[in-house]
Amino acid sequence: MTVTAHTGRRLLVHLARAQSAGRLPSVTAGVVRDGALAWWGTYGDPPVPGHGAADVQHRIGSITKTLTAVLVLRAVRDGRLELDRPVSTVLGEVPYGDRTVRHLLAHASGAQAEPAGPWWERSDGVSFEELMDAHDGSGAVTTPGDRFHYSNLGYALLGEVVARVGGRSWWSCVETDVLAPLGMDRTTYLPTGAAAQGWSVDPYTRELVAEPATDTRAMAPAGQVWSTLTDLATYAAFLLEGHPDVLDAEWLRRASGPQAGAPRDGLAAAHGLGFQVVAGGSGTLVGHTGSMPGFLAACFTDPQRRTGAVVLAPATTGFSPALLARTLLEELEECEPTLPPPWRPTSEVPAGLDGVLGTWHWGNTPFVLALEGAGGEVVARTADGVDKWRFAVVDGRVVGTAGHHHGEELHVVRRADGSVGHLEVATFVLTRTPYDPDAPVPGGHPGR
Numbered sequence: 533m534t535v536t537a538h539t540g541r542r543l544l545v546h547l548a549r550a551q552s553a554g555r556l557p558s559v560t561a562g563v564v565r566d567g568a569l570a571w572w573g574t575y576g577d578p579p580v581p582g583h584g585a586a587d588v589q590h591r592i593g594s595i596t597k598t599l600t601a602v603l604v605l606r607a608v609r610d611g612r613l614e615l616d617r618p619v620s621t622v623l624g625e626v627p628y629g630d631r632t633v634r635h636l637l638a639h640a641s642g643a644q645a646e647p648a649g650p651w652w653e654r655s656d657g658v659s660f661e662e663l664m665d666a667h668d669g670s671g672a673v674t675t676p677g678d679r680f681h682y683s684n685l686g687y688a689l690l691g692e693v694v695a696r697v698g699g700r701s702w703w704s705c706v707e708t709d710v711l712a713p714l715g716m717d718r719t720t721y722l723p724t725g726a727a728a729q730g731w732s733v734d735p736y737t738r739e740l741v742a743e744p745a746t747d748t749r750a751m752a753p754a755g756q757v758w759s760t761l762t763d764l765a766t767y768a769a770f771l772l773e774g775h776p777d778v779l780d781a782e783w784l785r786r787a788s789g790p791q792a793g794a795p796r797d798g799l800a801a802a803h804g805l806g807f808q809v810v811a812g813g814s815g816t817l818v819g820h821t822g823s824m825p826g827f828l829a830a831c832f833t834d835p836q837r838r839t840g841a842v843v844l845a846p847a848t849t850g851f852s853p854a855l856l857a858r859t860l861l862e863e864l865e866e867c868e869p870t871l872p873p874p875w876r877p878t879s880e881v882p883a884g885l886d887g888v889l890g891t892w893h894w895g896n897t898p899f900v901l902a903l904e905g906a907g908g909e910v911v912a913r914t915a916d917g918v919d920k921w922r923f924a925v926v927d928g929r930v931v932g933t934a935g936h937h938h939g940e941e942l943h944v945v946r947r948a949d950g951s952v953g954h955l956e957v958a959t960f961v962l963t964r965t966p967y968d969p970d971a972p973v974p975g976g977h978p979g980r
Contacts, residue, residue, distance in 0.1 A: 535563070535571045539867040546859050547575040554850030555733050557740060560585045561856065562761050563864050564833075564840035567773055569765040570864075579728035579846055586761040587718060589727035590844040591745070592829045593822025595764070596757040597687050598771075601637055601806020603694045603705050605783055608633070612697045615805075622693050627667040628686070633693065635676050636686040637805040638791035643683040644671030647751060652684070654825050657749025660692050680792040680803055684754040691753025702753050713777035714770055719759040722747065727758060730826015732848035743826030743848060755824055761842055764831050768840030771819065771833045788818040788835070812858040813837060813865070821854045830857040837861075837870040873905075882908040882925040887952035888944055892962035895973075899962070909933065921957075932957070 535543070543563065551559045558579050562572030574585035607613035613622070613633060620629030628636075628643045635641035646652065648666040658666075667685070674681055691702040698705040703721050711719050718725070723745060730743040748756050759767075774781035790802035790809050801810045808820050810832070819832035819840070826846060830853035833840040841857035841864075881889075881903065889901050889910070899912045899920065910930070912921040921935035923942050930942040940958040947953045954971040955962040963971045967978055 533565065533568075533570060535864070535868060539864065540571050540573070542863055542867055543571055543860055544573045544575065546856060546863060547573055550851045550856050551575045551845075554845075554847070555738065556845050556847045556850050557731050558585070558728075559843065559845040559851075559856070560588070560590075560761050561841065561843045561860060562586070562765050563860055564765050564768045564772070564842070565864070565870075566838050567769045569762065572761055572765075580726045583726040587726060589718060589720070589723050589725065589758040589760055590829060590846060591723075591730060591822075591824045591827040592757050592759045592764070592831075592844075593755045593824040593827060594684075595759075595820045595822040595829055595831050596753065596755050598806055598820050598831075599706050599710055599757065600687055600690050600694060600702070600753040601787060602710055602779055603698070603702075604633060604637060604690055605787060605805065606709060606779055607694065607697045609779070609783060613693070619689055619693055622696050623689065626664050626689070627669040628672070628689060631676050631686070631689075633690070634791065634805065636683070636690050638803050639680050639682045639686065640677050640792035640803075641683060641686050642672045642674035642676050642678060642681060643686045643689075644673060645681065645683055645685070647685045647688065652748055652751045653755065654744055654746060655748075657747055657751055660688070660750040663688060663750040680794045680797075684751065687754035688751050692750070694753070706757075710778055713775060714766055716759070716763040716766055719757060719763045719767075721752070721756060721758075723758045728827075728846040730824070730846050730848070732826060733850065745826075755822065761844055764829075764842040764844075765840070768819070768831055768833050768842060771831075772835060772838055772840060785835075788816075808832075808854075810854065810858070813839075813861050817858060817861070819857075823848075828853045830854045832857045832861070834861055837865060839864060839870065876905075878903050878908070880908075884925045884928060884930055884944070885910065887946075888930070888942075888955070890964075892955060892964060893966045893968075894960055894962055896966045898966075 547559050558576030560574040562569050572586050579588045608615055615634040616632050618630045631641035694705050695702045731740045774784050787805040787807050789804050791804055793802040807818050810817050813834035814836035817832040822829035826848055828845045830843040841860045843853040843857050891900050898915050901910050901912050904911045910923040921937050922933045923930050924933050932938045932940045937957050943956040945953050967973050
């Protein structure tokens with residue numbers, strides 16, 4: 533479903549303001565809703581005259597890292613890799629080899645930000661062996677797991693891990709395992725077909741200065757890739773919904789869980805397993821920014837609202853693509869709010885929940901346990917309607933899915949006649965009446 537003309541105009545205004553204030557040759561952006569590109573626009577000179585801007589390639593910089601992360605998570609899912617094992621188990625003795633896969637994905641390895649040598653983004657790349665020979669690990673800035681410290685070098689290591697466990701080059705894995713299943717045929721290692729020239733702007737004359745389009749080789753997993761608005765809209769839809777031949781939604785949700793942060797960022801931003809998590813939209817946005825000489829980009833999603841935004845510009849500096857993406861998502865919600873999933877009645881109460889639903893008491897505090905949604909999730913709410921815990925039946929066990937009891941099993945303790953006497957979860961005892969004298973209340977029953 534496309535947006536209304538009114539909404540489209542308001543979205544375009546944000547592009548126009550960014551292009552004008554940032555002195556950008558052009559800016560192209562789009563919004564995704566419910567799995568499809570709902571609107572796109574461009575402002576400024578056409579990035580490639582005679583070609584539709586939505587299909588013109590731009591360099592996407594560190595959005596590439598999310599492709600690397602997806603490949604790593606596929607290997608973890610398939611049992612070919614472990615998140616908490618050092619990468620030396622795959623790469624052998626290399627600098628920073630004692631860092632775990634999780635550390636590197638979350639930029640919590642403490643490794644130096646940039647590789648030794650000239651600025652890698654504007655230089656011809658080297659082989660992985662040459663890259664490793666230039667380092668000895670002495671450039672570490674923090675201890676592993678101490679805090680967030682962005683490391684492009686760390687993603688070169690992850691790219692080589694992907695290649696080793698996949699038995700072929702990192703880029704071959706990207707093409708075969710991610711791009712092909714998603715149908716992203718305009719996403720390439722080097723520019724092909726209609727591709728924008730990257731520019732920087734002279735700060736005084738305002739003239740455009742062409743930036744080089746390099747082959748970064750061993751550093752490619754950190755920021756090499758070229759793509760289009762149309763392809764990245766497809767990718768944003770994948771990040772929202774998952775894909776059976778790439779990575780399912782549950783693994784993507786795991787990737788969006790905060791793993792590392794910096795004290796100065798507070799709750800405004802964190803990093804998951806390869807993905808940036810920033811405040812905005814319905815609560816948090818998940819995705820990544822990208823920058824390479826001559827290009828700025830962003831691809832962010834709002835999982836709760838099932839929306840996404842993609843931003844591309846052939847400019848080295850001038851604006852924040854992440855801020856523009858967030859602004860577009862918030863404008864879309866303001867103009868055309870997200871429709872909640874339709875309520876549907878329960879067709880069948882999952883086995884294991886017989887006698888579990890209804891009002892229970894934790895001491896004197898009542899909770900109502902009720903089914904929610906067609907999937908059979910149990911929600912525990914306080915008397916004033918606040919969600920406290922969520923559970924689901926998993927392989928015959930009632931397991932916490934959200935709240936304090938996430939991951940803990942809810943034990944249904946039945947009497948000899950099969951009726952439910954009480955519930956136990958992680959030392960919490962829930963009874964039908966406050967401090968039921970027939971239940972084992974921790975600490976004893978008041979007044980006895």
